[in-house]
Amino acid sequence: MTTFPVDFSATCAATGELLPGTFAEATSDQIHSACQRAAVAAIELRSAEPQRLSEFLSAVATEVRARREAIVERCEQETGYVRARVEGEFERATGQLDLFARLAVERPWDRTAEDPADPDRKPFPKPRMTRRFVPLGPVAVFGACNFPLAISVIGNDFVAAIATGNPVIVKSHPSHPGTCELLGQAVKEAIRKTSMPDGTFELLHGRTPQTSLTLVQHPAISAVGFTGSPQGGRALAKAVLERDNPIPIFAELGSTNPVFLTREAIANRMTSIAEGFAASLRFGNGHMCTKPGVVVIHDDDAEAFINATKQILARQPDLPMLSGPIAEAFDRGVAKLRSAAEVKELFIADASSTDGPWHRGAHWFGMPVETAINDHWLHSETFGPLSILVRCPSEHDMIRVAEQFHGSLTSTIHCEDAKSAFCRRWRAVAERFSGRIVFNGWPTGMEIGAATQHGGPFPASLDASSTSVGHSSTERFVRPLCYQNWP
Template sequence: MNVIMNCFQATCAATGELLPGEFAEATANQIDSACERAADAALKLREFSPERLGEFLSAVASEIQSRRTEIVARCELETGYINARVEGEFDRAAGQLNLFARLAAERPWDRVTTEPADPDRKPFPKPRMSRRFVPVGPVAVFGACNFPLAISVVGNDFVSAIATGNPVIVKSHPSHPGTCELLGDAVIEVVKRLGFPAGTFDLFHGISPDTSIRLVSHPAISAVGFTGSPQGGRALAKAVLERENPIPIFAELGSTNPVFIGRDAMAARVEAIADGFAASLRFGNGHMCTKPGVVVVHEADAESFVQATCKSFAKQPNLPMLSGPVADAFDRGIEQLQLAEDVDELFVAKRSHSDGPWHRGAHWFGMTAETAIRGGWLHSETFGPVSILVRCPDEETILRVAGEFHGSLTTTLHTEASDNDFARGWLKVSERFAGRIILNGWPTGMEIGAATQHGGPFPASLDGRSTSVGHASLERFVRPVCYQNLPENQ
């Protein structure tokens, strides 16, 4: 991106060229005004029926569909994603809007528990008690750089906040501000057309950390939804804790998503596992929070697996990274691995003369279990198409490596029935650190449903008890209230 005074421009990820349009850094007055409008809207939205909230989300889905061509085209330019990838994410975003429109009307989060009164109880009468959930209030949302449609302006935080009756203020991602603005314009159109309060939704731009800090520090903001780097999430969490009235922050930060491969599974289908791993690592060019960043194998199986995987990597083209800063960070991460002791270079994609400045391909490094543990590589996430292979002398060491992980969105085991004894031991360890446990599959690609869990112990997220995707995400932006002695119809 290029900064011009208080404005900046987006960059074409495939070529590095500046894209049309300038985006102004939000001023303090603009942020404060948006927060005040949201506080006013929060009170008004409590009077809206669940059906109207659902109608709003459905209307947003229809509105972005009517603007699909323009949104997809801009998103391709700003991210470098291929058309099929963007079209697929658009469908996910639209589907998520329609799903949560239904959930808004059904209100599965509004679990009411009632205890009847007992005026004759001795020695004291028992009051009537009722516990239910209410919206928290205005929610500040920070979208992900890698999901500009489905985890962004109209993404998972937006749908769960609106479905539960909360206004939303989005700080656009500076890597794709044009895409964010197109989506934001669609939401604003629906706000006006359906007669919702003006503060139901706001969007502003910014590249300065101070802009984000000011938003989450405003007393009207009642909760925060964030997807991004551990550094960014920690900075916002610190600001939230330092408020006069601290608020909840739901932040997804980072994950290496370890994959473990049983010996019999490797013997039975090494090529299929290798192809699956290569495809999963390169999905979205490694820009996935669920990317398989660590693979753990028995050292006796390593050679055949490496050979099969490198064949798959060699067939894959280099693709653009999401932005210049992301490409630079990727290069720094690769350099650290290349300079580290006892780390083997298994595969490094060669640059082509037709590649743009940010094009990168698969990078793969190998090491022993002791090196991985001692060097902290099990927890070292480099955003992009890079992974490490950890070689273990026996199954006991594999389980010891599993025990070193302290927080991950996912973990995966490839196994055969004959590996069951090992699998049972692995499962006990994995339940301690992972939010989603996968058997004979791959972590990229995620079903959105009632059982979805996208979150885990730190650093996967700041609150491992919540999910940022799926039906249960509705529970993040409500809080319980007990009503004592209120009439039944209140």
């Protein structure tokens, strides 16, 4: 029997102190048992009536709502998010459960196609062909550190997999294991009350890479859903490819989410744009995969925009980072920019006013276009409240910047006329590398609906054709199957 390191505890993001409770690293035997039970459950779920899956998701929503206060309180402690932020995510997570309970019955992913038979066709009879979609099987889910409710135990991967008839094994995030445990208890109670198969769901704790690798390499696992760092996603993808039977992995990895500010927009709406940028940068204290990490502006407009934005950033309080390691990574990103040539500090939050060891405020750096392009700053994502302003001497150079991006979850433009020559040129470039294009808005904040697309070319995600959020996220966990001459 293989065992991994012993119990671990969660920390309070606001103070760095240990929180009550310990969590045991999953052993290889526990992982194997969970996967075996999921494989058995997959057989029953494969033929489960849609209404049964719907009722289970609704039961999960009910159990989670019954534990609201405990979940919100623990989540607030483990993340350092302000109460309103946690409560807003709680509503999103439970609303997502309600939505996918409905989609489980509507089955928008099951696009059945029929080709009728033609026994009289010459020279050979034509068989009857039916194409439909079937579940993949047990799905291993890795939740995000920045969305402990909506992209976690009961999050987007869970609801999409369950709605399409797949069991789920969640590897909890080590930054918020207590929150994960409370959510897992709610799911287990919903399983009991709805008489779902025992292997429909399992929660495994762990903070070592080996635990995650052991899970995704188990032969019973049929797909992987991951939200996290490029390094973590690529490590799991490598492990998946090295299996005897490689499986799909759907990994959302984040991006710098460039924002382009046209001269006309700055002339007409500079104050509101500055306010919107500052709010988007600090939403969740910059812990968003859609944070505006790069802003591109004409050099003639830069100073006025900088001055307006600095006044707003100066009024914003420092807030906790999600964990000690994330705070340390943020500090390394700041130090790298501070030591770089041709990079100027535009705004650095006053560290003397911080309330805890992991509190950080806004950090904003500026650089000329050639530095941004030649030193690869356009692709350098620092998780947290940090952004880069790229100053361009011409609109031609702004387009040059757009052409440097390889893949991004979002791209945004502030423009007064979508039919202008610049906006048309920019959109043609942005369509090559973006998963979502935002007009006169901000990338943070995302609707969950039939048209939602959360993904994009690498490094935004590993599969640019799929979305990890929205109705179409269900398509990741089914595959097409053709029946020939089946009665």
